[in-house]
Amino acid sequence: MSFTHAHQAAMAQQRNRGRCLHHDNGARCDAIISAHSIQKGGQLNLIAEQGHVYRLTADLTTLRSTGGKVQLKKAGINKVSTFRGMCKDHDNKLFAPIDDSPLKFDHEQIALYAYRSICREYFVKENAARSLEAMINHPDVPQASRQLLLDSTQGQNSGFQHLQRHKLIYDAALSEQSFADFRFLVFWSSSPCAIQASGLLFPDYDFLGRQLQDLGPETEALDLLTFFTAPTDHGWAYVLAWHQSSDQTCQWVRDSLQEGICQGRKLEDMLLRLSLACENHAIRISWWDKLTPSAQHAGLTALSVGTDPNVGIPSDYLASGCEGLADWIFDSVQDGAGN
Ligand SMILES: [Zn+2]
Numbered sequence: 001m002s003f004t005h006a007h008q009a010a011m012a013q014q015r016n017r018g019r020c021l022h023h024d025n026g027a028r029c030d031a032i033i034s035a036h037s038i039q040k041g042g043q044l045n046l047i048a049e050q051g052h053v054y055r056l057t058a059d060l061t062t063l064r065s066t067g068g069k070v071q072l073k074k075a076g077i078n079k080v081s082t083f084r085g086m087c088k089d090h091d092n093k094l095f096a097p098i099d100d101s102p103l104k105f106d107h108e109q110i111a112l113y114a115y116r117s118i119c120r121e122y123f124v125k126e127n128a129a130r131s132l133e134a135m136i137n138h139p140d141v142p143q144a145s146r147q148l149l150l151d152s153t154q155g156q157n158s159g160f161q162h163l164q165r166h167k168l169i170y171d172a173a174l175s176e177q178s179f180a181d182f183r184f185l186v187f188w189s190s191s192p193c194a195i196q197a198s199g200l201l202f203p204d205y206d207f208l209g210r211q212l213q214d215l216g217p218e219t220e221a222l223d224l225l226t227f228f229t230a231p232t233d234h235g236w237a238y239v240l241a242w243h244q245s246s247d248q249t250c251q252w253v254r255d256s257l258q259e260g261i262c263q264g265r266k267l268e269d270m271l272l273r274l275s276l277a278c279e280n281h282a283i284r285i286s287w288w289d290k291l292t293p294s295a296q297h298a299g300l301t302a303l304s305v306g307t308d309p310n311v312g313i314p315s316d317y318l319a320s321g322c323e324g325l326a327d328w329i330f331d332s333v334q335d336g337a338g339n
Contacts, residue, residue: 010134014127018084021119022094023171029087037120037280038081039099042231043196044282048077053196053282055080056303070304072288080282081198085123094174103230103237105186105334107179114182114226114241115170117198120280122167125160132156152309158217162202166224169245181244183337185254187271190235191329194287199278200226203249206256207270208263209319212249223249227274238271238330254337260319272326273318276302287327298322 018032019025038044047053054072086094098112132153135141141149173181202222203212213222223246230237240257242250260270275281276299291299298321305317 006138006140007131007135010131011127014131016084017127020087020090021085021122021167022087022090023175025087025090029090031088032084033086033088033091034082034084035086035091036081037083037116038196038198038229038282039231040077041099042102043229043236044077044080046231046236047193047196047282047284049285051076051078052285053077053080054285054288055282056279056307070300070307072283072300072303074285075282077282081120081280083120083123085119098230102232103186103239104232105336107182107336108177109230110184110186110239110241110336111170111174111179111182113198113228113230113239114200114243115174117200117226117228117280118163118167118170118224120198121200122160122163124280125156125163129153129156129160148309154217155309159202162222162224165221166243166246169243173243182241183244183247183250184239184241185257185337186334187238187267187330188232188235188332188334189237189328189330191331192284192287192327193229193236194284194327195272195275195281196229197275197278197281198228199275199280200224201278203253204313205315205318206253207260207265207318208256209316210256211315212252223247225250225253227278251337265319266323267330268326268328269323270318271330272322272328273302276322277305277317279307291325295322295325299325 020029020032022029036044044053052074055075057071057073095112095116098109103109132149136146136149136153173179202215203225204215206212213219215222223242225240225242225246227238227240230239240254257267257270261267288296288299302317302322306313
């Protein structure tokens with residue numbers, strides 16, 4: 001088996017290795033399901049055209065075949081954003097308040113959306129770490145690739161350890177129903193929606209390009225921000241949410257958004273950049289196809305942030321780029337971030 005095929009096989013094996021990431025998981029979690037991290041009914045259907053959306057393809061194998069360039073690929077919504085990270089019983093019970101009801105200004109709903117994005121990322125990061133480890137010792141790995149794999153593994157493991165810490169914080173908050181510990185900003189919209197997303201990041205730079213946290217290996221604890229779109233009674237919403245333990249950095253992010261608006265930056269542009277920088281998203285096909293080539297180029301640049309471990313993150317990736325591309329408009333904002 002060639003190196004590339006072996007890597008694909010290792011990734012697929014991890015993807016299919018279902019397990020329940022519910023905070024109360026145990027021996028009874030046997031029926032693992034393939035669940036959508038971006039809801040199919042309320043979210044993907046809102047932007048799907050003939051049952052399809054665009055999504056990013058940026059795995060190691062694809063990147064190698066395209067010379068390191070990320071691409072958008074058409075995908076059926078049944079397969080987009082799914083992960084085998086929870087058993088049927090836990091998934092149904094835990095997420096009923098968000099799967100069965102549109103988003104309101106509700107701490108529990110926000111906590112559940114944030115938790116789902118953490119569980120999905122945890123599943124993906126753990127898979128990546130395990131398949132990279134399996135590949136390093138593969139006999140056909142060329143020496144040059146081995147070093148790349150070693151570097152990637154180091155980065156993956158460090159990111160995964162940070163994520164594990166936050167997963168435990170969220171596990172405890174959810175199991176104790178401490179929903180008031182979650183802070184958030186909700187941007188309500190009744191306009192068309194070009195992107196659905198469910199992601200998270202350890203904020204490194206704010207919306208003005210100022211450094212917030214050093215993501216280097218020496219930093220012991222990193223604050224975590226989640227963000228996601230959600231269906232509402234009158235359209236949809238874009239939400240930034242975090243646990244209070246990440247208040248310090250996330251409040252800076254929030255303040256920089258406000259400062260950016262005061263300086264004349266558009267909220268729609270800033271949230272578009274954030275959405276494109278997260279790889280768990282779905283894009284409306286007709287919106288993307290109607291963009292001019294230079295706009296698409298700007299979009300692909302934003303999409304490629306963080307996909308290549310050899311290319312550093314530009315400090316202004318949330319501060320500039322993609323101006324005027326978004327066709328969404330936000331009607332109002334509600335702040336659940338006060339102490
Ligand atoms: Zn379970």
